Amino acid sequence: MSQASIKPMRILLLGSGGREHALADAIKTSPLCAELHSAPGNAGIAQIAACHDVKAEDVSAVVALAQKLEIDFVVVGPETPLVAGVVDALAEKNILAFGPKQAAAQLEGSKAFMKDVVVAAKIPTATHEVFTDAESAKANIQKRGAPIVIKTDGLAAGKGVTVAMSLDEARNAIDEAMTDKVFAEAGAKLVIEDYMEGPEVSVFALCDGARAICLGAAQDHKRVGDGDTGPNTGGMGAYSPVRIATPEFLQDVMTRFIEPTLTEMQKRGAPYKGILYAGLMVTAQGPKLIEYNIRFGDPETQVVVPRLQTDLLELFYLAAQGKLNEAPEIKFSSHHALCVVMAAKGYPGAVEKGSIIHGLEKAAQENVKIYHAGTKLNSQNEVTANGGRVLNIIGFGADLKTAQATAYDATKQIDWPQGFYRHDIGWRELQ
Ligand code: AMP
Ligand code: GLY
Numbered sequence: 001m002s003q004a005s006i007k008p009m010r011i012l013l014l015g016s017g018g019r020e021h022a023l024a025d026a027i028k029t030s031p032l033c034a035e036l037h038s039a040p041g042n043a044g045i046a047q048i049a050a051c052h053d054v055k056a057e058d059v060s061a062v063v064a065l066a067q068k069l070e071i072d073f074v075v076v077g078p079e080t081p082l083v084a085g086v087v088d089a090l091a092e093k094n095i096l097a098f099g100p101k102q103a104a105a106q107l108e109g110s111k112a113f114m115k116d117v118v119v120a121a122k123i124p125t126a127t128h129e130v131f132t133d134a135e136s137a138k139a140n141i142q143k144r145g146a147p148i149v150i151k152t153d154g155l156a157a158g159k160g161v162t163v164a165m166s167l168d169e170a171r172n173a174i175d176e177a178m179t180d181k182v183f184a185e186a187g188a189k190l191v192i193e194d195y196m197e198g199p200e201v202s203v204f205a206l207c208d209g210a211r212a213i214c215l216g217a218a219q220d221h222k223r224v225g226d227g228d229t230g231p232n233t234g235g236m237g238a239y240s241p242v243r244i245a246t247p248e249f250l251q252d253v254m255t256r257f258i259e260p261t262l263t264e265m266q267k268r269g270a271p272y273k274g275i276l277y278a279g280l281m282v283t284a285q286g287p288k289l290i291e292y293n294i295r296f297g298d299p300e301t302q303v304v305v306p307r308l309q310t311d312l313l314e315l316f317y318l319a320a321q322g323k324l325n326e327a328p329e330i331k332f333s334s335h336h337a338l339c340v341v342m343a344a345k346g347y348p349g350a351v352e353k354g355s356i357i358h359g360l361e362k363a364a365q366e367n368v369k370i371y372h373a374g375t376k377l378n379s380q381n382e383v384t385a386n387g388g389r390v391l392n393i394i395g396f397g398a399d400l401k402t403a404q405a406t407a408y409d410a411t412k413q414i415d416w417p418q419g420f421y422r423h424d425i426g427w428r429e430l431q
Contacts, residue, residue: 008032014081019078021373023312036049062074066093076097076098098316098319104265104270122260123256123260126288128193144192145167146167147195151190199281200281200282204216205254207319208318210266224422234348235297236343239338253280257289275295303339338394345420346388370410395407
């Protein structure tokens, strides 16, 4: 299918983060985009799309909105609506969407399901066991020893994983999930797996149910503090490309991880369409799968998508149609990109909303992109903080060092005393 044979479409993009602002930016430039709508969007997305006050995870409201707007194609950013079955509900109304159906979304919705698929497909990963009661879970960690990793089965907004360096820490994690029910139903089942060590890399595969194409790789910074210290977050910064993710490495990931996963999902009657995000750890024994996510990463998208020179909307559309055999060649700019996340003080804990952000225009220098995450316009039309992760400042350059310097120069222009950021994004690669 050549681009000329696809009619320009009315697009609805679901989500409100920096990932969605980056996706909106790419979709908007496609000749296949006739109109761009977003639900709910943020103050940045509102500059390029019509935003609608509908929560992305409110499936029936999303379907009603898509019908009202006569949407041709829905692009889903976050995992929650996918796990809630938004793609299935839209399909029932004959509305095409990019993302996995509910049965396939279990690859992220249930870590026990994901591990079962991965083991069946003979993909390298940490050895695991699944538990539904605290007593057996504790007996298991006692037998296996620390360090050990405890994961809630269900979605826990990135907070359901404990990498326990001692048995006490592991026991606490089991109690928190199973006795105190901190994660509600998501923690009723636990996956306990072996501890792995090595650099991490996120690889993105575009899948159409049967075929997959690599859409690049990025490195995230999950800890809140400089030098990778403090609690885990959704991600405080990212860069792309990544040195260890050579073309050979990526080809190996496609052959030994992604393709067997697609085959196994087909076997289970749940073909996988959408972005499959492989979180990998490069151990002394080679790459091993930490987890699958059923969507692009945030903030990884903010450094991968702006480097993509192929029409993203056309790729999404072909994947959703099961026609990736007709996809154009994937091309990336040779530039490096580095993203600094600005978060509200207190993140990943509780944060205050409503503080005013100044300096956005000054920061928007050459070779810089600013993607909004938790932002909202107040009644005076000022950009205010409206969440934990608030802004993404992306610098581009011929090498990573230049991209880093550019991103931090721009970040310093932002006048927002209630915010903070890490000062060392990219440090491992630049060492
Ligand atoms: P996940 O949500 O599964 O990606 O886990 C969050 C983070 O916990 C990962 O990015 C890793 O840094 C860490 N992690 C998860 N599983 C393991 C493991 N088996 N061994 C060591 N670290 C892990
Ligand atoms: N940055 C990690 C994620 O999107 O899950």
